[in-house]
Amino acid sequence: MAKGVMIVAEQRDGALRKISFELAATARKLADQSGDEVSAILLGAGVEGLAAELGKYGVDKVFVGDNAALEPYVTEAHAAVAAKIIKDNDPAIVLFGASVQGKDLSARVAAKLATGLATDCTDVKIDGGKLVCTRPMYAGKCFGEVVIDAMPQIASLRPNVFPAAENAKAGAVTKVDAAVEAQKSKILEVQKDTSGKVDLTEANVIVSGGRGMKGPEGYAILEELAEVLKGTVGASRAAVDAGWRPQKDQVGQTGKVVSPNLYIACGISGAIQHLAGMSSSKCIVAINKDAEAPIFTKADYGVVDDLFKVVPELTAVCKKLVA
Amino acid sequence: MNIIACVKQVPDTEAQIKVKADGSGIEEGQIKWVMNPYDEFGVEEALKLKEKNGGDVTIVSVGPARAMETIRTALAMGADKGVHICDPAFDNADAYVIANALAAVIKTLPHDIIFCGQRAIDDDAGQVGAMLAEALGLPQLTLVTKLEFAGASVKVIRPIEGAQLSIETALPCIVTAQKGLNEPRYASLPGIMKAKKKPVDVKNAAALGIPTDAKAKVAKTIPPPARPPGKIVCGDDPAQKAAELGRLLREEAKAI
Ligand SMILES: Cc1cc2nc3c(=O)[nH]c(=O)nc-3n(C[C@H](O)[C@H](O)[C@H](O)COP(=O)(O)OP(=O)(O)OC[C@H]3O[C@@H](n4cnc5c(N)ncnc54)[C@H](O)[C@@H]3O)c2cc1C
Ligand SMILES: Cc1cc2nc3c(=O)[nH]c(=O)nc-3n(C[C@H](O)[C@H](O)[C@H](O)COP(=O)(O)OP(=O)(O)OC[C@H]3O[C@@H](n4cnc5c(N)ncnc54)[C@H](O)[C@@H]3O)c2cc1C
Numbered sequence: 001m002a003k004g005v006m007i008v009a010e011q012r013d014g015a016l017r018k019i020s021f022e023l024a025a026t027a028r029k030l031a032d033q034s035g036d037e038v039s040a041i042l043l044g045a046g047v048e049g050l051a052a053e054l055g056k057y058g059v060d061k062v063f064v065g066d067n068a069a070l071e072p073y074v075t076e077a078h079a080a081v082a083a084k085i086i087k088d089n090d091p092a093i094v095l096f097g098a099s100v101q102g103k104d105l106s107a108r109v110a111a112k113l114a115t116g117l118a119t120d121c122t123d124v125k126i127d128g129g130k131l132v133c134t135r136p137m138y139a140g141k142c143f144g145e146v147v148i149d150a151m152p153q154i155a156s157l158r159p160n161v162f163p164a165a166e167n168a169k170a171g172a173v174t175k176v177d178a179a180v181e182a183q184k185s186k187i188l189e190v191q192k193d194t195s196g197k198v199d200l201t202e203a204n205v206i207v208s209g210g211r212g213m214k215g216p217e218g219y220a221i222l223e224e225l226a227e228v229l230k231g232t233v234g235a236s237r238a239a240v241d242a243g244w245r246p247q248k249d250q251v252g253q254t255g256k257v258v259s260p261n262l263y264i265a266c267g268i269s270g271a272i273q274h275l276a277g278m279s280s281s282k283c284i285v286a287i288n289k290d291a292e293a294p295i296f297t298k299a300d301y302g303v304v305d306d307l308f309k310v311v312p313e314l315t316a317v318c319k320k321l322v323a
Numbered sequence: 324m325n326i327i328a329c330v331k332q333v334p335d336t337e338a339q340i341k342v343k344a345d346g347s348g349i350e351e352g353q354i355k356w357v358m359n360p361y362d363e364f365g366v367e368e369a370l371k372l373k374e375k376n377g378g379d380v381t382i383v384s385v386g387p388a389r390a391m392e393t394i395r396t397a398l399a400m401g402a403d404k405g406v407h408i409c410d411p412a413f414d415n416a417d418a419y420v421i422a423n424a425l426a427a428v429i430k431t432l433p434h435d436i437i438f439c440g441q442r443a444i445d446d447d448a449g450q451v452g453a454m455l456a457e458a459l460g461l462p463q464l465t466l467v468t469k470l471e472f473a474g475a476s477v478k479v480i481r482p483i484e485g486a487q488l489s490i491e492t493a494l495p496c497i498v499t500a501q502k503g504l505n506e507p508r509y510a511s512l513p514g515i516m517k518a519k520k521k522p523v524d525v526k527n528a529a530a531l532g533i534p535t536d537a538k539a540k541v542a543k544t545i546p547p548p549a550r551p552p553g554k555i556v557c558g559d560d561p562a563q564k565a566a567e568l569g570r571l572l573r574e575e576a577k578a579i
Contacts, residue, residue, distance in 0.1 A: 072488075075453075075463055100483040104465045107418070107453030116417055116538030119448045132542070137446055141340035142349060144446075144541040184462040184496070188478070189489040199484035205579075229579060247468065247503040248482055253336050253444055254360050254502050262578040273336045279547070283578040285568065291555075299553045301571055303564050313565030321573050 002151040005031040006091035008041045008082055008109075009054055009062075010101055012073075016050050018202060019097035021057045021164035023157060026124065027095055028058030028167050033126050036092075038169070039063060041085050043078055045071035048173055055171015057164060062171055063089070065178030072187050073101055077180040079108040085176055086113060091152050093131050095124075098156035099201070106156045116148040118155040120257070122280065131155065139253040139276030159201055160259050161280070197232045200251065205231030205262045208251055208278070211238040212267015212288065212307060219245065221308070222266060225315045228322060234258070236268045252277035266307045270295025287311065324378030324472075325433040328369040328402065329425055329455070330362040332386050332393040333445040346543040358393045361440025363507035364500035369438050370401045371505065372472055379403040381432060385413055385424050391523065398518035399510030405523035406432075410535075412528040417537035418446075422454030427531040429459060434495055436477065441466050441499040452499035462496045468503040 007023040009016060020040075027038045039061040040054050051062035065081045082105065086094055096106035098120040110117035118133035122143075125132050131153040133146045148154065200206060207226040209219055219233060226233050235245035237252055251258055253273040263281035268274060270286070270293055278284070279298050286299035287307045296302045303310050334340070335355040343350055358366075369380045380402040384390050387409065394405040406428050413420065429437060437459075442449035449465075456463035469480035478491045479498065510518070528535050556571065558564035572578045 075465075079457075100466060100481075103449050104453060104463070107450040108457050108463065110450070110538075111419065111422065111454035111457035114419070114538070116419060116540075117448075117450055118539055119450060134545075135447075136547070137541075137544070138334070138338075138340045138349070139336075139444060139447060140547055141338075142342050143545045143547060145543040145545065146539050147542050148539050149536075150538040185464070185490055185492040187488055188491055191487045191489065193485045193487075197485075202484060250502070262572070262576075272339075276336075279550075283572070283576045284550075284553075285572070296553065296555070298550060300550070300576065301568055302553055302555045303568055304555060305561050305564055309561035310565050310568075313562045314568060317565050317569035318579060321569055321579060 002090045002092040004036045004039060004091045005093045005095065006039045006041065006086065006089065007059070007095045008102070008105065010097050010099060011042065011044055011047055011050060014047065016053055017097070017099070018164065019099055019102070019159045020054065022159065022162040023095050023097060024054050024057035024059050025165045025167065026157060026162045030093060030124065030126055037061065039089065039091065041065070041082050043070045043081055043178065051171045051173045055169050056166055058167040058169050059171050060169045061174060063174050063176050065176050067178040067180065069180050069183070070178060072190060074183050074185055074187065075104055075108055076185065077183055078105055079112060080180055081178050083109050083112040086152060094152045094154045096154070096156040098158045102156050106154060110154050113152065115150040115152060115154060118146040118148065120158045121155050122158050122161050124155055124157070136280065139257065140279050141276060158259060200232055200234050200249065200256045200258050203232040203258070203260050205229040206234045206258055206260045207231050207264045207266065208234035208236070208268060209239060209266045210236035210268030213239060213244065216244040221311045221315070225264070225311055225318065228315055228318045229262070236274050265295050266311060268295055269293045270298060324372055324376050324435045326369040326372055326378060326380045327429055327432065327434050327437040328362065328366045328380060328382055328397065329437070329439045329451070330366065330382055330384045330393055330397055331359045331440070331443045332356050332384065332390040333359045333443055336360070336444060342544050342546045346545060348544050356389055356392065358396055359440050359443045361442060361444070361500050361502070364502065364504045365438030365440055366397045366400055366402060367505045367507040368470060368500060370508070372436070376472060381406065383425055383428055384408065385416070385421050394523055395518050396510060398521045399514040400508055401514060404521055407523055407525045408531065409525055410528040412535040415537050415540070416535060417539040418448045418450035418454055419538050420535055422451050422458055423533045424531055425451070425455050426458035427533050428526065436494060437497045439497065439499045441501045452497055456497040462492045463499070464490060464492055464496060465499040466501045467498050468501050470498060470504065
């Protein structure tokens with residue numbers, strides 16, 4: 001019978017990504033309810049050394065698939081190896097990260113195993129022996145509780161939502177056969193973003209600007225505030241469509257769905273499509289000169305004033321607070 | 324080139340979503356239905372490829388009778404023909420069932436490249452493209468923001484967290500469209516007139532011969548958790564407000 005919780009760890013350039021620890025800690029919590037084991041799949045080239053780190057967050061056993069063909073990530077190769085490990089070990093639950101890679105991989109693996117998948121979950125629990133996944137639908141306008149009537153039950157977890165609590169276990173390595181066929185896809189180039197900023201989906205703090213920023217130059221004050229708070233700058237679609245900010249900065253129903261600890265919306269009216277992308281943030285601040293702007297209905301703290309005056313002052317205040 | 328674009332009809336992004344009192348789904352009464360915005364990018368890219376390289380574009384959609392409007396919209400944009408998979412058996416389908424239904428149809432059609440949206444903005448699953456790729460045994464390129472056709476292959480750009488990948492894949496393959504890929508055209512009036520005469524083949528589940536039992540089921544739909552009402556930060560001038568906000572974020576919200 002299918003048993004235990006398995007995670008599919010995510011590494012890039014030889015370092016585990018934060019979501020991997022969130023997965024491990026969540027899996028540990030689920031498995032402890034039934035006294036089951038947590039295992040992990042770790043794929044790449046020369047990645048065995050990372051297994052111990054997974055152990056720190058509650059993983060008992062790590063299946064390491066080592067093969068140069070698995071580096072960098074290619075969907076079909078990773079899916080073939082991951083699906084084989086899952087089949088051979090028959091876990092009841094498999095957790096992926098709802099990162100770009102995790103989403104790409106989880107759907108392919110679920111299809112290979114002819115099972116169901118709940119994407120981008122914000123909560124998972126065991127109820128009556130089954131995994132119950134809570135996930136936003138309609139971009140957070142409502143939530144669905146999803147159950148999966150097949151084995152394994154697969155879910156992907158939204159980054160930044162599940163705590164990565166330490167809970168040391170063995171993290172013992174089992175090497176697996178990671179041979180893959182010749183691939184039809186080839187990575188030609190990996191162009192790294194050199195700004196050194198964390199991606200919006202992984203950021204703890206987001207300082208976001210909309211049409212109220214008046215133009216691309218306006219964002220300088222947001223960059224400064226973000227710098228002080230170690231955050232990342234985001235944007236509304238109006239700002240992206242105006243060409244003030246790149247597409248990757250867009251937050252909302254047709255942009256990124258984010259859930260930072262702190263979201264500061266500056267000069268953003270709070271259109272329903274924007275709210276959809278950020279309303280799961282833990283603390284929301286709105287700075288807008290229009291007291292009637294809908295963004296204030298979602299904000300924990302609202303400042304009704306000119307952002308060009310408030311933001312620089314706030315930056316100065318924060319500098320002192322974090323010093 | 325034989326190009327396929329999968330389109331889904333979804334509630335307009337402006338739609339207020341109301342959960343049914345018994346949690347069995349959402350109230351559909353007031354909703355305006357549109358083509359999934361990401362599918363517009365897929366259809367546009369399909370049309371651009373056709374215009375440059377010749378060939379034809381087939382639209383495939385699974386959905387109730389009203390989904391025909393969305394197929395017609397794509398035909399009005401310039402696609403050549405459609406397949407409408409319409410059967411109440413799909414009412415509780417999940418991505419796995421939908422992908423297999425799409426695959427059953429696409430297997431019978433010549434195809435060099437297949438477009439999906441990167442996700443449907445209603446269920447937000449983002450699964451169908453990859454599951455369809457698996458069902459057809461083809462490579463998948465998800466979240467594509469740029470595409471170049473090079474005869475027997477395509478080169479694409481796909482953004483990942485903190486980087487951009489440039490990938491080359493042999494055709495046939497599946498591409499899921501992300502915002503940034505192109506600017507979708509509007510249907511012209513003559514386009515709308517012409518679309519009325521373009522062929523759309525309607526198929527039911529029996530004709531596809533695939534199982535329709537969902538693996539993933541939405542047991543309950545619930546409204547989003549209510550946020551406690553917020554505070555308007557007081558102060559006589561911007562400096563005072565900023566100072567008070569800083570204090571609240573530090574001491575009350577513990578967010579900095
Ligand atoms: C299919 C579809 C998908 C969409 N997807 C998205 C999406 O993913 N993300 C998204 O953001 N939008 C999306 N939109 C667009 C959305 O409907 C809004 O048009 C957009 O969010 C508005 O951006 P904004 O708030 O920056 O601009 P506006 O609505 O113009 O708001 C600007 C705000 O700035 C304030 N302001 C101006 N000057 C100042 C100042 N000096 N100080 C303080 N405040 C000031 C104003 O009071 C106003 O509230 C989508 C729309 C459609 C149709
Ligand atoms: C409780 C419940 C009720 C449902 N009721 C209905 C219903 O009444 N009618 C119905 O048709 N479906 C229904 N479905 C199926 C569901 O709406 C989705 O089609 C399915 O779950 C796929 O997930 P997604 O839409 O999030 O697709 P995603 O994986 O997010 O979609 C990605 C892309 O795949 C393609 N795609 C997705 N769905 C379709 C489609 N249907 N046709 C063509 N291309 C598609 C599009 O290109 C889309 O951009 C229901 C599902 C559930 C769980």
